[in-house]
Amino acid sequence: MDNDTTAAPKPSSGPTNTTTTIRIEEPSFPPKDTNDPDRARDREPATGVSTGVNFRSRGSSMSSCHRPELVGGVFNPRSIISRGKRPADSRSSHDNGTSQSHLDIEEGDDWRGGYEKKKQVFKGRTLLWLAYQSVGVIYGDIGTSPLYVFSSTFTAPPTHRDLLQVLSVVIWSITILVTFKYIFVILHADNEGEGGTFSCYSLLTRFANITERDPREEVTVRMERHLTNDLKPPTRSLRAKLEGSRFTHVLLKIIGVLAVSMVMSDGVLTPAQSVLGAVQGLSVVKPDISKSTVTGTTCGILVLLFLIQPLGTSKIATTFAPIVIVWLGLNFSFGIYNLVTFDWTVLKAFSPYFAFQFFIEHKTRAWKMLGGVLLSFTGVEALFADLGAFSLHAIQLSWMCYTYPCLLLAYIGQAAYISHHPDAYTNPFFNAAPPGTLYPSLVIAILAAIVASQAMITATFQLISQIMKLSYCPQVKVVHTSQTFHGQIYVPFVNWLLMLGAILVTAVYGDTVKLGNAYGVCVMFVTFFDTCMVTLVSLIVWKLSPFLVFVPWLVFASVDGLYLSAALIKVPEGAWFTLTLSGILTSLFLLWRFGKENQWRAEAEDRFKPSHLIVKDKNEGGRLRLQPVWGGDPLSSLRGFGIFFDKTGVMTPAVFTHYVTKFVAIPEVAVFFHLHPVEAPTVLPEERYAVSHFTAVPGCYRLVIKHGFMDQVISPDLAALIYEQIRRFVVRQATERMRALEKLRTGEDTDCEGEGEQEAAKGETSHRTESSGASGPDGVLLPVELRDEEAAAELARLDRAYASKILYVVGKEQMRIKTGAPIARRFMLSVFLWIRDNTRAKIANLQLATDRLVEVGFVKEI
Numbered sequence: 001m002d003n004d005t006t007a008a009p010k011p012s013s014g015p016t017n018t019t020t021t022i023r024i025e026e027p028s029f030p031p032k033d034t035n036d037p038d039r040a041r042d043r044e045p046a047t048g049v050s051t052g053v054n055f056r057s058r059g060s061s062m063s064s065c066h067r068p069e070l071v072g073g074v075f076n077p078r079s080i081i082s083r084g085k086r087p088a089d090s091r092s093s094h095d096n097g098t099s100q101s102h103l104d105i106e107e108g109d110d111w112r113g114g115y116e117k118k119k120q121v122f123k124g125r126t127l128l129w130l131a132y133q134s135v136g137v138i139y140g141d142i143g144t145s146p147l148y149v150f151s152s153t154f155t156a157p158p159t160h161r162d163l164l165q166v167l168s169v170v171i172w173s174i175t176i177l178v179t180f181k182y183i184f185v186i187l188h189a190d191n192e193g194e195g196g197t198f199s200c201y202s203l204l205t206r207f208a209n210i211t212e213r214d215p216r217e218e219v220t221v222r223m224e225r226h227l228t229n230d231l232k233p234p235t236r237s238l239r240a241k242l243e244g245s246r247f248t249h250v251l252l253k254i255i256g257v258l259a260v261s262m263v264m265s266d267g268v269l270t271p272a273q274s275v276l277g278a279v280q281g282l283s284v285v286k287p288d289i290s291k292s293t294v295t296g297t298t299c300g301i302l303v304l305l306f307l308i309q310p311l312g313t314s315k316i317a318t319t320f321a322p323i324v325i326v327w328l329g330l331n332f333s334f335g336i337y338n339l340v341t342f343d344w345t346v347l348k349a350f351s352p353y354f355a356f357q358f359f360i361e362h363k364t365r366a367w368k369m370l371g372g373v374l375l376s377f378t379g380v381e382a383l384f385a386d387l388g389a390f391s392l393h394a395i396q397l398s399w400m401c402y403t404y405p406c407l408l409l410a411y412i413g414q415a416a417y418i419s420h421h422p423d424a425y426t427n428p429f430f431n432a433a434p435p436g437t438l439y440p441s442l443v444i445a446i447l448a449a450i451v452a453s454q455a456m457i458t459a460t461f462q463l464i465s466q467i468m469k470l471s472y473c474p475q476v477k478v479v480h481t482s483q484t485f486h487g488q489i490y491v492p493f494v495n496w497l498l499m500l501g502a503i504l505v506t507a508v509y510g511d512t513v514k515l516g517n518a519y520g521v522c523v524m525f526v527t528f529f530d531t532c533m534v535t536l537v538s539l540i541v542w543k544l545s546p547f548l549v550f551v552p553w554l555v556f557a558s559v560d561g562l563y564l565s566a567a568l569i570k571v572p573e574g575a576w577f578t579l580t581l582s583g584i585l586t587s588l589f590l591l592w593r594f595g596k597e598n599q600w601r602a603e604a605e606d607r608f609k610p611s612h613l614i615v616k617d618k619n620e621g622g623r624l625r626l627q628p629v630w631g632g633d634p635l636s637s638l639r640g641f642g643i644f645f646d647k648t649g650v651m652t653p654a655v656f657t658h659y660v661t662k663f664v665a666i667p668e669v670a671v672f673f674h675l676h677p678v679e680a681p682t683v684l685p686e687e688r689y690a691v692s693h694f695t696a697v698p699g700c701y702r703l704v705i706k707h708g709f710m711d712q713v714i715s716p717d718l719a720a721l722i723y724e725q726i727r728r729f730v731v732r733q734a735t736e737r738m739r740a741l742e743k744l745r746t747g748e749d750t751d752c753e754g755e756g757e758q759e760a761a762k763g764e765t766s767h768r769t770e771s772s773g774a775s776g777p778d779g780v781l782l783p784v785e786l787r788d789e790e791a792a793a794e795l796a797r798l799d800r801a802y803a804s805k806i807l808y809v810v811g812k813e814q815m816r817i818k819t820g821a822p823i824a825r826r827f828m829l830s831v832f833l834w835i836r837d838n839t840r841a842k843i844a845n846l847q848l849a850t851d852r853l854v855e856v857g858f859v860k861e862i
Helices: 037-046 060-066 077-081 093-103 124-143 149-153 160-183 197-207 233-244 246-284 291-307 313-341 344-350 352-362 364-377 380-389 392-420 422-426 438-451 454-469 492-509 512-517 521-540 546-606 654-663 718-753 757-770 789-804 823-837
Strands: 010-012 073-075 614-617 623-626 636-645 665-677 689-693 700-707 712-714 806-816 847-849 853-861
Touching: 124 246, 124 313, 124 380, 124 392, 124 438, 124 454, 149 160, 149 364, 149 392, 149 422, 160 344, 160 352, 160 364, 160 380, 160 392, 160 521, 160 546, 197 246, 197 380, 197 454, 197 521, 233 246, 233 521, 233 546, 246 291, 246 380, 246 438, 246 454, 246 492, 246 512, 246 521, 246 546, 291 454, 291 492, 313 344, 313 392, 313 438, 313 454, 344 392, 352 364, 364 521, 364 546, 380 392, 380 454, 380 521, 392 422, 454 492, 492 512, 512 546, 521 546, 546 654, 546 823, 546 853, 636 654, 636 718, 636 789, 654 665, 654 806, 654 853, 665 718, 665 789, 689 718, 700 718, 718 789, 718 806
Parallel strands: 010 847, 636 665, 636 806, 665 700, 806 853
Antiparallel strands: 073 712, 614 623, 689 700
């Protein structure tokens, strides 16, 4: 679990040779190549030739050692099921020594390079395909706004002048807030391809020291803080104030989390509103449809909508895109028809003069009417949050080349029709439909309204994934649904919560008018937060001049503030619901983060290298004993192979510290085992296993298995897999030492004798054959691990320990609140500990045999 110092395996009641899996799978492996000398050499030690131990007598687990490819490892499922392709087996870099050598780092902490999250850039057909998909997901919400903008803005048939003024406000609001602000500016403020307000905050934390980090993630985060002298004086001063002010740290944290909570609140409201509105649209053909029928049908469609989410963003977007494309195309064509047929003079609304006149003439009434106008760009916050599922250029392409022109023509065409038929404002889209197109447009409108909520659902998945990375949310399962587009994800737990919330809201309200009153406030809060966050990004990250940034910020912030103040009128009428829900979610996220920060501080005392725990006593022939700070007692050596589950992959695992200090003993061979997920679909076979040796503690190793989000970890015998990788590491190290020695000798002979390449080659050959102990009794060249005394002794230790006993040592960390803590602090930490004890593990439970399992418990005070 997340609360354990090590990932707690799940005990099983089976026999000792019970299989150990993270995901049970029976791959079909192609026949192995027995002529491969490297593989033959790797298999040879496992059969006991070098040590005199017959491992096959130990049963199935030893058989897996004899056949390394059955030990297990990390596999890409596609490579397993594809015919004619060899699966990525469990070999480490022994077969690719040159490319893997950098992973064999002494002291075991520098293994995390090469797989940091990187921004994906798409071009050509892939970009066009992604742009096509983005239409189906991102623009459903903002694309269905023409159904109700004019009816929500006007309360009586408008005059021609009022119509022109409102149309001008709509045109320029979409242009300024969506096109200029989001498409051209904010979308560039991504954090390695991820979007949303919280991603801006995450980006700022990489360029300024404004947050605490999980010690486990400090190594993986790529800090890019600019040098002080590289910043302009005003920016330098701003960053210093941000970094030095506790208040600004908390404020930025709250803004980032609050924005996530507001998008999630809209994620509950939007599906209910859009689907309910679509079903109520059936009243056009059946006016006497009952409310219970509408509510029941809506709930049924909502269940279906959330049931298809596991299919993944790509499949859903591909299915929904034709609906949204046809819908926007209808609006475009209807707009041209009405513009030509009725009143082309409404094109004058492109002049901002009419927008300014709207506020000058109507004053307070104009300000209140903005609550209806802002519906024309609801969903824009999802456009930014969905950036991670698509890409910057795909969204820009789909908006500028299709969605933006279609929406402008939709509003212009409706205004042209309403100018001749003022009473049509109550249902502008259907009233303005050309003759003979009512029923086809009704079907498309209903389908478009149903899929409109996908933008918020996808955005919620994206944002939950982001806040989990910075420990603002308990770990829940995240499923990557595409190997090509890394940012397309599905979060099952959140999906079902959204479904229950949407159904509950539908059942309680049952009317789009009531739900509509809750719309808009969260949107404007999020857009205002985005403006402020991206302004900080432009100064601290992009290093732009404050004088260049100030004017755009003033314009965007003024427009945001104007709409936000108008939206706040809706709070008593229904917006209180989304604000209340946002507040609850924000409190939970911040409470979790508060608890995690206290947990990190409590665990800080356990972060040190093994050499700070154990020391060799030179007076007793190198016997191991605890450091004086731990009592200085001599350690007993336990015969056996100890596997310590390590959740961090750096420093000394806390479970090892407590095991050694409590039992005053250490296994003959101790391995710190860590599973490390990386931000990539799969990990190259030669880079999956990183082994390191702790020189301060004989027989102590660290094994890190890297796996991508499309990989499956398959291990019929976990101990055999670990044993094999440690053994190969020892052989590889011996090989490198032997090669270095031979190169040194060859170089000396060549320099002294001054002979050519041919003589140098002869000299190298003679050194191979004349090396001490290189040949056996029959003159056969011995394996390198037998020619190297250090390697031979280490392999003997490994084989002896492995043949004796295998122990899986896991940690169970309990947290306890310090006595005397204030009541408020005690309450918050109590809630944190309760949630912590009831959340899922970060890695899947390993079903280990109970007779090999040792659990070490320890208590930390927070």
